[in-house]
Amino acid sequence: MGSLAPPRSPPPATAAQVGGSTHNKHPSPLCADGLRRLFEAQQRHLNHFFDKLDFRQALAFAQALLDAPGGVFFSGVGKSGLIARKLSQTLASLGFARAAFLPPVDALHGDIGALCSADVLVLLSKSGSSDELLRLVPCARAKGAFLVSMTSVEGNRLAALCDMNVHLPLERELCPFDLAPVTSTAIQMVFGDTIAVALMAARRLTKEQYAANHPAGKIGKRLIFKVKDVMKKQEELPICKEGDLIIDQLMELTSKGCGCLLVVDDEHHLIGIFTDGDLRRTLRDSGEAIFKLTVGEMCNRCPRTINPDAMAVEAMQKMESPPSAVQFLPVVDDQNIVIGIVTLHGLVSAGL
Numbered sequence: 001m002g003s004l005a006p007p008r009s010p011p012p013a014t015a016a017q018v019g020g021s022t023h024n025k026h027p028s029p030l031c032a033d034g035l036r037r038l039f040e041a042q043q044r045h046l047n048h049f050f051d052k053l054d055f056r057q058a059l060a061f062a063q064a065l066l067d068a069p070g071g072v073f074f075s076g077v078g079k080s081g082l083i084a085r086k087l088s089q090t091l092a093s094l095g096f097a098r099a100a101f102l103p104p105v106d107a108l109h110g111d112i113g114a115l116c117s118a119d120v121l122v123l124l125s126k127s128g129s130s131d132e133l134l135r136l137v138p139c140a141r142a143k144g145a146f147l148v149s150m151t152s153v154e155g156n157r158l159a160a161l162c163d164m165n166v167h168l169p170l171e172r173e174l175c176p177f178d179l180a181p182v183t184s185t186a187i188q189m190v191f192g193d194t195i196a197v198a199l200m201a202a203r204r205l206t207k208e209q210y211a212a213n214h215p216a217g218k219i220g221k222r223l224i225f226k227v228k229d230v231m232k233k234q235e236e237l238p239i240c241k242e243g244d245l246i247i248d249q250l251m252e253l254t255s256k257g258c259g260c261l262l263v264v265d266d267e268h269h270l271i272g273i274f275t276d277g278d279l280r281r282t283l284r285d286s287g288e289a290i291f292k293l294t295v296g297e298m299c300n301r302c303p304r305t306i307n308p309d310a311m312a313v314e315a316m317q318k319m320e321s322p323p324s325a326v327q328f329l330p331v332v333d334d335q336n337i338v339i340g341i342v343t344l345h346g347l348v349s350a351g352l
Contacts, residue, residue, distance in 0.1 A: 038174065042174050045172065045174060046183070048169060049187045049190070051169075057167060061148060061150075061166045061195065062195050064148060064164060066202055068119065070116055070118025071118075072088070072091055072119070072120045072122065073088070073098075073100055073101070073114070073119055073120070074088040074100075074102065074121075074122045074123075075101070075103070075104050075107070075122070075133065075136065076104070076125060076130075077104060077105075077130050077132045078181070080126060080130075080181070080184075080188065082185075083189055084101055084122070084124045087193070087196070088100050090192070090196045091196060093210075094196060094200055094203070095205065102121065104130075104133055108136060112140065112143065115145050117143065117144025117145065118144075119146070120148060121140050122148045122149075124150045125151050125158055127152075128158035129158065130158070134157060137161045147164070149165045151165065151166075151167065152187070168184070170183065170184050170187060208224075225311070225312040226309055227306055227309070227315050228308035228309065229312065230312050230346050230347060231331050231341060231342040232258065232340055232341050232342070233340040233341075236256060236341075237338065237340065238255075238256040238341075239252070239264055240252055240261045240262070241264065241296075242295055243294050243295075245294055246282075246291070246293055246294070246295055247291045249261055253274070253276060253279065258328055258341055259328065260273050260275045260328055261299070263296060263299045267337070268337050268338050270305065270336050270338045271301060272296075272300050272301040272302075273299055274295050275300075303329075304318055305331070306318060306329045306330075306342065307331070312350065315329055315347065316344070319347075326344075327343060327345070328343045328344065329342050
């Protein structure tokens with residue numbers, strides 16, 4: 001059997017291959033000055049948008065959304081589609097009941113059924129020449145919707161086909177090839193979000209209304225949750241009477257996870273509180289004599305309290321207020337009857 005032939009050397013690389021390989025393996029290093037110049041250039045491009053924006057168009061657009069008798073739909077493809085989806089979600093969070101994203105391709109395959117003659121359809125496109133949006137226009141017009149284009153190229157086809165056009169002035173993309181949509185999408189986002197804030201003011205949206213649309217977020221919880229929503233109650237409460245010996249209440253003090261005892265009378269009126277800190281201090285000062293003392297002799301008879309209908313965030317603020325922070329607040333009604341206890345741990349666990 002003959003020996004294997006030696007491996008053949010690869011052919012020499014072409015100049016283009018060398019250049020491509022070098023570019024991939026040895027990218028230009030990043031530097032602070034280069035990044036600073038990029039941010040300054042983007043700032044100039046954004047300033048061009050602010051300087052050239054037609055505020056009469058912006059006002060007309062905002063008014064069209066505010067006066068829409070039906071829903072407000074946004075549509076777009078590519079990066080503009082992502083912005084369109086985000087703006088629809090922003091309006092939905094502000095209480096526009098039928099603010100939604102309408103994917104142009106899906107719309108042509110049935111989703112346009114969501115559109116009716118009372119609706120506004122906003123079409124986002126930098127060039128105004130997206131085939132998907134141009135095909136959607138006659139179908140949306142047949143449904144009777146009011147069509148608004150939001151574009152950056154003058155004299156585009158989409159603008160000519162819509163009932164209203166908003167021109168978003170674009171100097172150029174930050175991309176060195178003037179191709180990647182990095183400045184145009186920033187402009188779309190800035191314009192759309194600013195209009196959304198204007199609509200908040202025009203509709204006199206309150207914090208409570210805004211919070212109602214964000215129940216899972218920290219903002220919503222701070223504005224929605226009341227003390228009665230987060231307090232411990234009934235069998236969870238560490239209750240004792242003022243005549244009880246502390247030795248008999250040690251289990252109650254430690255087992256309920258509150259770090260205190262709520263001292264009440266026979267009608268459940270709050271008399272005071274006794275904390276595990278009080279226990280340590282009394283033990284230090286009195287020694288074994290502590291076992292002969294009643295809870296009433298050692299409790300704080302002027303504790304901070306809170307009403308069950310107070311906001312939970314108010315409870316947290318009261319806990320942290322001077323002269324010293326506390327870890328819990330007894331919850332009492334207007335007759336000073338104990339109905340619960342709210343703890344700092346409970347507030348934090350609730351997301352506040």
